[in-house]
Amino acid sequence: MKKYILFFFIAATACQPKSQNEMHTYTNDLINSTSPYLLQHAHNPVNWQEWGEEALSQAKKEDKPILVSIGYSSCHWCHVMEKESFEDTAVAKIMNEHFINIKVDREERPDVDQVYMDAVQAMGLNGGWPLNVFLTPDQKPFYGGTYFPKEGWKNLLTSINQAFETNRDKINESAEAFTKSLQAKESEKYKLEGTDHNLSSEDIEAAYQRLAGKFDLVDGGIKKSPKFPMPSVWQFLASYYHRTQNKDAFKHLEFTLEKIADGGIYDHIGGGFARYSTDEEWHVPHFEKMLYDNGQLLSLYANGYKLTQNPKFKRTILETVGWLKREMLDESGGFYSALDADSEGEEGKFYVWTAEEIEELAGDDFNMIAEYYDVQPQGNWEGKNSLRVVNDEAAIAEKYSLSKEAFSNKILVFKKNALETRENRIRPGLDHKLIAGWNGLSLSGLAEAYQALQDSSILDLASINAEFIKNHLVKDVVLRRFPDKQMEGFMEDYAAVIQGFIKYYETTLDRDYLELAQELMNRTEAAFYDESENLYYFSSEASADLIARKKELFDNVIPSSNSIMAWNLIHLGTHFYDEELINKGKSILAQVRELIIQEPEYMSNWGELAMELSENFAEVIVVGPKAGQFVNELNQKFIPNKIISGTKEPTDKAPFEGKTAVNGETTIYVCFNKSCKRPVTTVEEALEQIN
16 A cells, blocks of 8 residues: 655745845844744844754753744734834843744644744743743743743843753743643543534534533634634534524624624735634734635635625635635745734735725725725724725615625726736745645645535646646655655645545545545554544654644634544544444544533534534435536535435445446435445435435
């Protein structure tokens, strides 16, 4: 059997250092990095080093505390702290004299980030980026935090140094305690003891009521600030509605998706979503755009459209796909990881507008455009306008005596002109990293967007991306095709790519991808699975330079890799009639059953899977010359409790054994636990059987 390893690939175009002719006062070891984020710090006066044996050994040799500073290239507050503190020679002098300073790109080493993010949270502190953590020379954490203003940072550095010199025993004691917490088993910390994966109707209702108690009924989403889209929470709500037909759940789901799409968190000119909103109204984002958010939001809005046929969701999908293709697509077919929040040293400068700029673009339609997008003479954010929709389209169209179609056409013309004008601005930095897992999430999003809209251009883009992942990010273990840095991915990469391949197969019926997903599953079992806890480690056994090997349990802005893997096991197992995989997925799910009920916001992806299985889980098998057409029609419906397989030609491969096109007509077999209902030859009949 062929072995596969999944890779991050760092594109060469991202990694070019500045011209040798350009003089810099300071240059540190990061100049040899391939990471765009680390290269941003290569000319700091701080003696930064990359995470690795050399820096870690130096800390032990010199008996100095380690400062690990973690961020990513598009992080606004990372840039702020760099300008305030890391470019300051007085601050650098303290850091260089008393610490071994290590910079980490969390997108290259999410395993390092995960360990020390957990450490900071164990200290009772809020996590975020930049993440700054102080370690003993043997990598054990004793203090940390996120962004610090310059004077506060200088005072902290001095205090840490004094404490390290005069209270070493207490620091070591604290570090040991935090390390012990980091190394504790998830099963012990969270009492993962369940053996039954089934959720009763009462369990599901209890989870929903806990979640519903947090709903923001004014602005949508969960009532908090800042606001992250959290796609898996709303996927959970969609599945809950499918099961229960609870109209309040449906109402809040559609309301939330509309509010996010109307807010400034969405780029109304170019498409795509920023990472989060700083306020409760989804208005002012931190303007960085992350691939992982947009891939998941494509899936969410696709399912939202399947449920509602809301034209706003269709427009949002098409514009976001357009942004992916225009701004994030590498010529190889992969998607880049992120766009920066800042340009020309200012947050959001690329995306915001003065009223005068809007008036010049809108011409005679200025008043209408300004009313639609909340354009204020003095700006609606820091003197500029972050565009958002605050008024109903139909009401504005009526006010200006326009038909709905005429109003939409004027908006389209304005957007086109605004995009052309914006393209002449200095662009935010683009992080060219091609991250396997984030491409996997985007592949899932594109596949589900095609299912919902049946737009061939979306399928074309999905196919380009699927082929890229297959040919360039999934490799034989001995094959290295790229001259630049590459490394084996993490559990989140394997999980998301496997899921992306499954969803791509269920969209296109290209079985090569389903079989490749099965091969990748074999690699995860060998390199990541911990039999003692029946969970998957985040990093493979090759990550020997960390004090703890962590496992992802809770769903966050990206669902936990273990929740995705449970889904993969059950779906792959069902496709291949592999009871061992199915039972393994169910046993992993059973362990977190109580957590799903108690913490649905942070167990939402788990909860969605549990609800799939709590209904009759349909195996839909289509055989015959119109298999592709029938699959497309079925996929346009929101049916979370199903898998779908199809073939045009007879085959003995699972799950097609013994299933034929009756009388030569394309035939649909709807099965439950391998027991099939009467074969039918129309989609309508199949939908009746599924329901």
